[in-house]
Amino acid sequence: MVTVRQTAVRNVVCGENVVIYEPANLYDCSLADDVFIGPFVEIQGHTRIGKGSKIQSHTFICEYVTIGERCFIGHGVMFANDMFHEGGPNPDRDSWGRIRIGNDVSIGSGAAVLAVTICDGAVIGAGSVVTRPITEKGVYAGNPARLLRKL
Numbered sequence: 001m002v003t004v005r006q007t008a009v010r011n012v013v014c015g016e017n018v019v020i021y022e023p024a025n026l027y028d029c030s031l032a033d034d035v036f037i038g039p040f041v042e043i044q045g046h047t048r049i050g051k052g053s054k055i056q057s058h059t060f061i062c063e064y065v066t067i068g069e070r071c072f073i074g075h076g077v078m079f080a081n082d083m084f085h086e087g088g089p090n091p092d093r094d095s096w097g098r099i100r101i102g103n104d105v106s107i108g109s110g111a112a113v114l115a116v117t118i119c120d121g122a123v124i125g126a127g128s129v130v131t132r133p134i135t136e137k138g139v140y141a142g143n144p145a146r147l148l149r150k151l
Contacts, residue, residue: 074109
């Protein structure tokens with residue numbers, strides 16, 4: 001037997017002037033005013049996207065992510081908050097890490113953001129892997145992402 005489920009936008013709280021390109025899979029999340037969501041994006045539950053933020057195509061935003069205002073999330077960015085501490089997926093969502101992205105943050109295409117906080121105004125280079133909190137405004141790149149220069 002095969003179960004086929006359609007992508008959908010369901011139980012989403014939207015502000016004014018929100019644009020969502022299909023196909024997209026968004027559920028149980030909130031989008032503030034003037035948010036742009038490109039095609040092939042998934043945004044899971046308990047996630048908030050701040051005013052004026054733009055999420056480009058093929059991005060995956062897992063549960064419990066907060067993205068601030070005026071952020072730019074490039075193509076194919078992956079957010080992950082289950083750190084597989086016991087060697088496999090953890091079914092206890094309450095124990096998953098939380099991801100918080102400040103205001104005016106730019107994250108380049110193909111980056112991966114683990115269960116961390118990124119401060120206001122940071123720039124994360126394309127293909128970077130953010131494994132530790134970013135607490136100082138600057139440009140970060142690499143695996144793991146490191147400060148290249150202060151802003």
